[in-house]
Amino acid sequence: MTKNMLKFVTLEKNMPAKRSAEERREDFQEIYDEFATQKAVDQASRCSQCGIPYCQVHCPVQNNIPDWLNLTANGRLEEAYEISQATNNFPEICGRICPQDRLCEGSCVIEKGFESVTIGAVEKYITDTAWEKGWIKPTKVTRELEQSVGIIGAGPGGLAAADELRKKGYQVHVYDRYDRIGGLLVYGIPGFKLEKDVVEKRAKLLADSGVTFHLNFEVGRDLSFSELRDKHDSVIIATGVYKARDITVPGSGLDGIVPALEFLTASNRKGLGDDVPAFDDGTLNAVGKNVVVVGGGDTAMDCVRTAVRQGAKSVKCLYRRDRKNMPGSLREVVNAEEEGVEFVWLSAPKAFLGDDTVSGVKAINMHLGIADSSGRQVPVEISGSEHDIPCDLAIKALGFDAEDVPALFDEPGLEVSRWGTIMASYGTGQTNLEGVYAIGDIVRGASLVVWAIRDGRDTATAIHKYLSDRRGLAEAALAS
Numbered sequence: 001m002t003k004n005m006l007k008f009v010t011l012e013k014n015m016p017a018k019r020s021a022e023e024r025r026e027d028f029q030e031i032y033d034e035f036a037t038q039k040a041v042d043q044a045s046r047c048s049q050c051g052i053p054y055c056q057v058h059c060p061v062q063n064n065i066p067d068w069l070n071l072t073a074n075g076r077l078e079e080a081y082e083i084s085q086a087t088n089n090f091p092e093i094c095g096r097i098c099p100q101d102r103l104c105e106g107s108c109v110i111e112k113g114f115e116s117v118t119i120g121a122v123e124k125y126i127t128d129t130a131w132e133k134g135w136i137k138p139t140k141v142t143r144e145l146e147q148s149v150g151i152i153g154a155g156p157g158g159l160a161a162a163d164e165l166r167k168k169g170y171q172v173h174v175y176d177r178y179d180r181i182g183g184l185l186v187y188g189i190p191g192f193k194l195e196k197d198v199v200e201k202r203a204k205l206l207a208d209s210g211v212t213f214h215l216n217f218e219v220g221r222d223l224s225f226s227e228l229r230d231k232h233d234s235v236i237i238a239t240g241v242y243k244a245r246d247i248t249v250p251g252s253g254l255d256g257i258v259p260a261l262e263f264l265t266a267s268n269r270k271g272l273g274d275d276v277p278a279f280d281d282g283t284l285n286a287v288g289k290n291v292v293v294v295g296g297g298d299t300a301m302d303c304v305r306t307a308v309r310q311g312a313k314s315v316k317c318l319y320r321r322d323r324k325n326m327p328g329s330l331r332e333v334v335n336a337e338e339e340g341v342e343f344v345w346l347s348a349p350k351a352f353l354g355d356d357t358v359s360g361v362k363a364i365n366m367h368l369g370i371a372d373s374s375g376r377q378v379p380v381e382i383s384g385s386e387h388d389i390p391c392d393l394a395i396k397a398l399g400f401d402a403e404d405v406p407a408l409f410d411e412p413g414l415e416v417s418r419w420g421t422i423m424a425s426y427g428t429g430q431t432n433l434e435g436v437y438a439i440g441d442i443v444r445g446a447s448l449v450v451w452a453i454r455d456g457r458d459t460a461t462a463i464h465k466y467l468s469d470r471r472g473l474a475e476a477a478l479a480s
């Protein structure tokens with residue numbers, strides 16, 4: 001059915017309007033406006049309805065993209081929403097923050113010479129409309145089951161699993177050491193990419209559906225892992241990765257050098273109205289400062305753009321490879337540049353300067369040498385190219401590793417990889433412990449929201465099978 005489709009020949013790709021950089025620098029609101037209805041319809045109608053839709057193949061939750069684009073183009077928005085939510089628990093979140101240029105849109109095979117369909121923005125539009133129209137309702141469980149599942153971590157992975165398990169009737173308990181639901185959706189990712197009320201609405205929906213949340217509750221401190229296992233029929237570990245990678249160069253212990261997530265969390269908490277002494281006393285606040293962020297991933301992009309909004313005097317991003325080889329999304333680099341961030345490509349810190357507090361970074365220029373076994377060119381120092389960059393706040397954004405979960409949970413039997421991530425079977429999340437599953441970043445290493453959602457969904461299916469089998473056995477035992 002291609003009625004009203006294949007319009008890529010006459011219609012150009014268009015994103016929702018972006019607010020001006022001057023306006024964006026002043027607040028933490030999202031930078032894209034909502035699509036006007038006609039524009040969403042037009043953009044959806046550019047899809048050529050491929051027989052083998054590569055967009056879908058490269059979407060981690062395998063969204064049925066051609067179908068919901070078709071329904072949107074033909075004004076059947078409620079059906080488009082039904083199809084979209086069937087494969088993704090949080091489509092409006094993915095529509096906002098998936099790096100679409102590396103996933104669905106990057107794989108859109110619209111005829112050569114034409115730009116891809118704007119998939120993410122249409123996905124966001126469909127679900128934002130569904131919220132507005134009241135089509136999204138709490139789950140009504142038709143058959144309550146006695147079995148319960150304990151989920152450690154209220155990030156996107158844990159929440160997707162909770163949603164799926166609750167729909168099947170399980171008693172779902174989610175434990176999180178933080179005071180709010182959402183994990184990095186709330187405390188890592190800044191509001192200009194994902195406004196917090198989007199996450200709050202989802203959290204409320206899950207609570208209204210009967211999921212029980214235990215906040216300010218740290219497993220390993222408030223309850224041991226083995227006690228949690230005794231309490232529930234199955235347990236999911238969805239604790240994410242939080243050990244910040246460090247820079248070991250002279251001066252790295254100076255005041256004014258801070259880890260990225262501390263900086264971002266302070267900013268997000270302040271935005272949420274919390275009392276944040278380290279923000280107020282200037283430790284985790286860029287106002288009036290020359291800021292240098294070290295790193296080239298999405299976290300570094302979030303730090304530079306947060307610093308701009310806080311009123312930094314200047315913001316530089318130091319990255320040891322070049323623009324083409326950075327891990328972060330190119331779309332975010334463009335946004336950062338528009339907002340006034342200066343990128344210092346092919347540059348790495350050799351030392352931090354200063355007496356007690358940082359006053360500068362001694363940087364060295366790099367060139368890209370021979371590729372290593374992963375295929376990436378290795379950055380090599382250019383001797384004699386050292387130069388000083390003044391700064392009074394340096395932010396380290398070099399990625400994250402897994403904490404020592406077996407030690408934290410006092411469960412030495414839990415199998416982990418040499419990077420500390422939990423070993424879990426692909427497609428089920430089953431660990432080596434009976435009834436214990438693991439999902440999201442704690443299995444994959446620092447990854448993406450949409451992959452955590454995919455894991456949560458897969459593991460909910462696996463647990464449903466595991467617990468159904470156990471119910472079957474129990475019922476058979478009773479009958480015999």
Ligand code: FAD
Nearest residue numbers: 153155156157176177183184219239240440441447448449
């Ligand atoms: P998390 O979101 O980390 O949630 C884990 C939860 O477990 C936390 O709430 C934590 O408090 C809780 N927890 C941990 N230990 C315990 C314990 N012992 N007891 C109780 N609770 C515990 N991805 C994208 O797709 N797009 C982006 O734009 C993007 N931007 C990012 C920006 C930043 C700054 C960062 C850091 C990450 C970004 N990511 C992005 C990655 C994405 O946020 C993660 O991949 C995703 O959140 C992983 O989900 P998760 O559920 O595995 O873990």
Ligand code: SF4
Nearest residue numbers: 059094098103104120
């Ligand atoms: Fe694209 Fe992410 Fe939506 Fe999949 S979930 S269609 S990758 S924006």
Ligand code: SF4
Nearest residue numbers: 047048050055108109
């Ligand atoms: Fe439509 Fe592009 Fe997907 Fe093809 S690859 S179905 S054109 S969105």
